[in-house]
Amino acid sequence: MQVQVLGCSGGIGAGLKTTCLGVDESILIDAGTGLELLSAERMLQLRHLFITHAHLDHICCLPLMLPTIFERMQQPLKIYASSVVIEALKAHIFNWTIWPDYTQIPGSSSDLLQFVEIEAGTTVELGCIRVTALEVNHPTPTLGYLMQSDEGAIAFSGDTTTAPQFWQTVSQVDGLQHLLIDVSFPSDQQQVADASGHYSPAALLQDLQSWPDEVAKPVLHISHLKPGFEEAVMDECYELFKGWDVRRLASGDRLIVE
Ligand SMILES: [Zn+2]
Numbered sequence: 001m002q003v004q005v006l007g008c009s010g011g012i013g014a015g016l017k018t019t020c021l022g023v024d025e026s027i028l029i030d031a032g033t034g035l036e037l038l039s040a041e042r043m044l045q046l047r048h049l050f051i052t053h054a055h056l057d058h059i060c061c062l063p064l065m066l067p068t069i070f071e072r073m074q075q076p077l078k079i080y081a082s083s084v085v086i087e088a089l090k091a092h093i094f095n096w097t098i099w100p101d102y103t104q105i106p107g108s109s110s111d112l113l114q115f116v117e118i119e120a121g122t123t124v125e126l127g128c129i130r131v132t133a134l135e136v137n138h139p140t141p142t143l144g145y146l147m148q149s150d151e152g153a154i155a156f157s158g159d160t161t162t163a164p165q166f167w168q169t170v171s172q173v174d175g176l177q178h179l180l181i182d183v184s185f186p187s188d189q190q191q192v193a194d195a196s197g198h199y200s201p202a203a204l205l206q207d208l209q210s211w212p213d214e215v216a217k218p219v220l221h222i223s224h225l226k227p228g229f230e231e232a233v234m235d236e237c238y239e240l241f242k243g244w245d246v247r248r249l250a251s252g253d254r255l256i257v258e
Pocket residue numbers: 053055138159
């Protein structure tokens with residue numbers, strides 16, 4: 001299993017793309033601006049899109065991708081998300097005002113886009129990869145995702161603030177090698193972090209302390225850094241997270257479990 005980081009920033013700008021992770025050839029987690037790094041041919045290989053939540057930085061390139069590939073799609077694209085996210089996409093994006101409803105375009109097959117409702121705890125089996133939705137805490141209903149193969153596992157928090165239940169779950173996963181976690185703001189911006197539902201390093205430290213001593217620690221990849229705060233956040237993470245292999249996640253990274 002290989003995760004290709006297409007985008008993982010909390011904003012845009014030169015070299016910065018918002019959240020989008022490719023998992024092998026056919027699976028995508030979120031459809032932020034990182035999606036535009038894929039060629040149309042690669043977009044056509046996608047079969048499964050898992051959405052963490054409906055915030056724009058995680059879905060904006062889903063509508064934009066469709067006119068690129070829709071007429072050439074031979075197989076359906078399944079879009080897995082919570083009922084709240086699916087309703088939001090239908091009501092606020094695919095409503096003919098913001099964007100066409102691609103399930104209703106005359107002459108096209110209505111099954112090419114298939115919305116699949118999932119919730120925390122749901123596992124979807126996709127060949128040798130299993131994707132499980134995880135409960136996290138953000139101002140709108142949000143899911144993290146755990147990707148498992150026979151070789152090991154990778155977990156992604158999506159957008160979240162303090163979420164003890166997430167840590168309890170991932171610390172029990174056999175062979176967890178990489179953990180991608182949202183730390184958007186430095187600790188001196190705690191009020192903004194709390195209001196927007198993201199971790200600061202100080203808040204994350206509290207949850208990291210629940211990690212059982214006897215369980216091997218995965219590599220901790222810091223994601224969703226807000227532009228302008230990257231160095232401040234990373235300096236704190238390196239300083240505070242003793243005993244963890246801490247890295248800054250970047251577009252272009254490839255995380256391989258084998
Ligand atoms: Zn969000």
